Amino acid sequence: MMRKGIKILSGSASRDLARAICNELDRPLGAALVDRFPDGEINVKIEEDIRGCDVFIVQSTCPPVNEHLMELLILMDACKRASAERVTAVLPYYGYARKDRKDEGRVPITAKLVANLICSAGANRVLCMDLHAAQIQGFFDIPVDHLYASKVFLHYFARLGTKDVVVVAPDVGSSKMASSFAKRIDADVAIVEKRRVTPDKTNALKLIGTVEGKNCIIVDDMISTAGSIAEAAKILKEYGARELWGCATHPVCCGNAFKRLEEAPFREVLVADTIPLAPGAPEKVKVLSVAPMLGEAIKRIHLGESLSIMFDRL
């Protein structure tokens, strides 16, 4: 069948972002009812014709994760049964990603389980951003396009004109992200050796690299309890860093995150709008939009054009 135009729908997790993407593409957000039956079950109805359309469902699986994930699955099921020609799950934030391997006995691999669910529900493609681990792409047996919010952050720093920068990974896991960020601005890299004591408590043990008298940008994929980024900031100051910026794609921001960010010695903390920022964030938290990037990616996927080219230029 000939594929008709793009149709963008969203679940309740990503309404504002989906609207911003629609603005970029100069089209309205598709009409989809997503609410609850009296017993709490999710009630979905696509309220316009999508037969033959190239459908993109924008939904971050952010807290409440199970609700948002289930909304996404049900939306995809509805689109498939409404004869959409192709369904792309647009996952600005992919939750349940932490468990991506069996690193101890008798634990699940939730990142794979959720990928299986998304494929079974009817996704033909996935468009995501800064996965917790890039290899999660391989958990889907359908095409996955993986975007990087660093482009938006790099633009911000280019405008700011910050000099003498060291890019810091708050743990060894983030070191790849930090070095590709650093490469783009020709900066050095430092790595904090972190130990997680409990799910919401981390200790920064030591610093690998030199930061004395330098402006530091800590980059990470997400801020959850803000333990990692706040501990990293503390140790950087102990080692003589000058100004500090935090930079994380996904502002999950749960527990004491805002209090920790408030108390940490950051000049600014930049996050993307992959997850709506909860009310009460300290003023130093600044949201940069990835809607233009997602909009361009959606347009390119629809037209069958390269996405890598988006990252060749800053």
Ligand code: R5P
């Ligand atoms: C760790 O592997 C991640 O990249 C983040 O550093 C971590 O999930 C952030 O969590 P929190 O803010 O709770 O320290």
